[in-house]
Amino acid sequence: MAKQQQVVIVGGGVIGLLTAYNLAREGRAVMLLERAGLGQESSWAGGGIVSPLYPWRYSPAVTALAHWSQDFYPQLAQRLFGATGVDPEVHTTGLYWLDLDDEADALAWAAREGRPLSKVDVSQAHDAVPALGGGYSRAIYMADVANVRNPRLVKSLKAALLALPDVTIHEHCEVSGFVLNNNRVVGVNTATGSVFADQVVLAAGAWSGQLLSTLGMALPVEPVKGQMILYKCASDFLSSMVLAKGRYAIPRRDGHILIGSTLEHEGFDKTPTETALASLKASAVExxxxxxxxxxxxxxxxxxxxxxxxxxxxxxxxGFQGLWLNCGHYRNGLVLAPASCQLFADLLLGRAPIIDPAPYAPAGRLNAG
Incomplete structure (x- = not known):
């Protein structure tokens, strides 16, 4: 594995995979290293709503990435499906938010941003989603919100990558640190030896902070546990995504329904708990x-x-030439992936960026450890 690579990407979730895909399509030789299996962490576990849960509560920096990605997702899915025969299933269902405390903020945001979100009578929500529970008095609706079937997106991205020349993927290959030459990062250390590269990209999700700390840099990215449950119903049982009291239901095309999600600060422990199961079931039934x-x-x-x-x-x-970040997407990795990875490719390849890169720049946002 000592061959010199143009780009080594650390992390095989959706961010790492799509970063690799964008660079490989531009002719870069790419090696992707993943500590476990591709896309088995956050990318696999999430719900796949192609919108932040409460888009109006985010900064313009997140909004800019979200808008670009939402508009791009259908063509990305089409391209991947065409190249691989694996359909990521971008399923446009719309989304109803029920009994929001900050409904006025949501409507003001939609007017300002030109997004198709509007107040509807709660009876309209019940007509559109007959399975919806009673007891709700207010609803707002955004028509064009889709969800992507994230495990299929991972499968499709892997197949698309392996069909490109000069792409190598090593699963179950944990990176323990970086190879330095003066202050330049020239590779990574793995259990099977060092891999050298012109550029190293850290896209290791919740593990990114740990890895960067080996260079004495403090990256404030930390694991936040989320639990989900899944039901199987008839394929026409739930026609739209619905969200109330911080919990959501997402229908897949085949009748699977995801209910999520908890927010827990438990370090790297990702054991499902009975407490969360009971809480998610109660939300589901409500x-x-x-x-x-x-x-x-x-x-x-x-x-x-x-x-x-x-x-x-x-x-x-x-301070570390040759080392790049594409990480820290918190609850919106799937939402923001297309824009984040396009912006990243623009920066690495020296092209005009799709949006202003300043809000995401690591400079000024990292501290010495």
Whole structure:
């Protein structure tokens, strides 16, 4: 594995995979190293709503990435499906928010940003989603919100990458640190030896902070546990995504329904708990009473890469030439991936960036450890 690579990417979640795909399509030789299996952490565990849960509560930095990604997702899915035959299933269902405390803020944000979010009578929500529980008095709706079937997106990205020339993927290959030449990062250390590269990209999700600390840099990315449950219903059972009291229901095309999610600061522990299972079931039945009679077919936990304000780190690390970050997407990795990875490719390849890169620049946002 000692061959010189143009780009080594540390982390095989959706961010690492799409970063690799964008660079490989531009002719870069790419090696991607993943400590476990591709996309088995946050990318696999999330719900896949292609919108922040409460988009109006985020800074313009997150909004800019989210808008670009939402508009780009359908063509990305089409391109991947065409190249691989694996459909990431971008499923446009719309989303109803019920009984929001900050409804006025949401509507003001939509007017300001030109997004198709509007107040609707709660009876309209019940007509559109007959399975919805009673007891809600207010609703707002955004028509064009989609969800992506994240495990299929990972599968599709892997297949698309392996079909490109000069791409190598090593799963179950943990990176323990970086190879330095003066202040330049020239590679990474793994259990099977060092891998040298012109550029190293850290896209290791919740593990990114730990890795960067080996260089004495403090990156405020920490694991935030989230638990989800899954039901299987008829394919037409739930026609739209619904969200109330911080919990959501997401329908897949085949009748699977995801209910999420908890927010827990438990370090790197991702054991599913009975407490969360009971809490998620209660939320499920409140949102959709008929789920009281449905069987839970899955319950899991994942670790989100928590970051201040959920603003990712995208760009070169100051003081360490050759080391780049694309990490810290917190709850919105799947939402922000297309824009983050396009912006990242623009910066690494020296092209005009799709949006202003300043808010995501690591400079000024990292501290010496």
């Amino acid at each position: 949102l959709i009473p008929a789920l009281a009679d449905a069987e839970v077919v899955g319950h899991w936990a994942g670790l989100r890469p928590g970051s201040p304000e959920g603003i990712p780190y995208i760009g070169e690390v100051p």
